[in-house]
Amino acid sequence: MKRLGVEVDTSRRKIDLLGVYVDAITQDELFDYVSEVIRRSEKAIVANHNLHSIYLYHKRPRMREFYARAGLVHIDGMPIVYWGRLRGLPLKLEHRLAYIDFVPPLLSLAATKGWRVYYLGGKPGVAERAADGFRGRFPDLIIRTHDGYFDNDSDVIADIRAFGPDLLFVGMGMPRQEEWIVDNLGRLQAHVIMNCGAAFDYFAGEKPTPPRWLSGMGLEWAFRLLTEPRRLARRYLVEPWLMLPIFLRDLRSRRRGG
Structure with missing residues (x-):
């Protein structure tokens, strides 16, 4: 399946682990890619794992179809960095790109360059509250929001098309956001589409922000689990055990030199 977006040489930074591909890029490289897609008026999915x-x-x-269409897949999770290091792969802390860290400087760049930004997701009023905060920080920012509680895709897509965003953030949780993007990709008129x-x-202050010092230790998950135990218990306490066969296959592949 053809990927969308600018063709770039990722041979030195594309990494195969746990049965998926990720791009070992820094924040500056991510911003360069986004800027180039928008400059060329192309269309790309920028995903994360x-x-x-x-x-x-x-x-x-x-989900596999979504990632097959992505032009770039950055790392959003220190466990992936640690696992890559265990496998002897050249992953560093700077290759972990979390939205909570890079969205503010990305929106600052958008304000400087005049990019139009659309955010889709969250409860009614929450995203707009966050957008108001960003407008206060970046007065030139052009941003529109829509909550993630809707029944009619066509109305939302019509609003996105009328706004004509350069950056479209879709924040409706996994896997809904990825599957929604796949289902509506042909109708979405945006240059860069990001699942966030x-x-x-x-x-917006709707959820408590993990202390940033936890990021480098890979312990943000523990903070989130403590603050949202009912929603996140399965993700953090059950899914890693269900992934054991994937980890074992990855280790065997490494031993074979694959």
Whole structure:
């Protein structure tokens, strides 16, 4: 299946692990890619992987279709970095790109360059509250939001098309956001489409933000589990055990030199 977006040489940074491909890129490289897609008026999915998405990738065909169409897949999860290091792969802390860290500087760049930004997701009013905060920080930012509670795709897509975003963030949780993008990709008129989970919930103050010092230790998951145990218990306490066969296959592949 053909990927969307700018053709770039990723041979030195594309990494195969746990049955998926990720691009070992830095924040600056991510921003360069986004800028180039928009400059060329092309269309690209910029995706991300963490352990939860890898678990869903192996379970759901449409998740695999989503990642097959992505022009770039950055790492969003320190466990992936640690696992890559265990396998002897050249992954560093700077290759872990979390939305909570890079969205503010990306929106600052959008304001500077005049990019139009659309965020789809969250409860009614939450994303707009986050957008108001960003408008206060970046007065030139052009941003529109829509909540993720809707029944009619056509109305939402019509609103997106009328706005004509350069950057479209879809934050409706996995796997809904990825499958929604796949289902509507042909009708979405946006240059860069990013799946971003509940990112704007944190910026709106709807959810507590993990202390950033936990990021480098790979312990953000523990903070989120403590603050949302009912929603996240399966993801953090059950899914890693269900992924054991994937980890074992990955180790065998490495021993064979694959």
